[in-house]
Amino acid sequence: MKETVRADWDRVVLVCGKCSKKMDGGFGEKGRRSLAKALRAHLGLKKGRKGRAGVVEVKCLGICPRDAVTVVNGARPGEWSLVRCGADLDQVASSLGLGER
Ligand code: FES
Numbered sequence: 745m746k747e748t749v750r751a752d753w754d755r756v757v758l759v760c761g762k763c764s765k766k767m768d769g770g771f772g773e774k775g776r777r778s779l780a781k782a783l784r785a786h787l788g789l790k791k792g793r794k795g796r797a798g799v800v801e802v803k804c805l806g807i808c809p810r811d812a813v814t815v816v817n818g819a820r821p822g823e824w825s826l827v828r829c830g831a832d833l834d835q836v837a838s839s840l841g842l843g844e845r
Pocket residue numbers: 760761762763764804805806807808809814
């Protein structure tokens with residue numbers, strides 16, 4: 745078995761899946777998508793490790809904000825973001841360093 749696997753990611757963000765579930769969507773055109781799915785679609789990321797960045801849903805991160813989703817930017821793990829329901833995805837992407845589409 746291999747010890748490493750190549751990925752095309754140059755960035756990774758961890759999105760709390762439990763926050764997303766509690767909000768029952770909250771993002772995307774109709775406000776029905778989870779933050780992770782909406783971000784992936786907004787940025788046109790390919791699936792899995794073939795995308796240029798990883799947007800990964802994880803378990804509860806222990807912050808549990810109201811009407812927001814906890815997000816950890818892998819490049820800046822010392823400062824976590826709380827993304828409000830319905831936030832502008834361009835701003836969210838740029839603040840997380842996911843940059844241009
Ligand atoms: S539910 Fe998201 S941080 Fe706890």
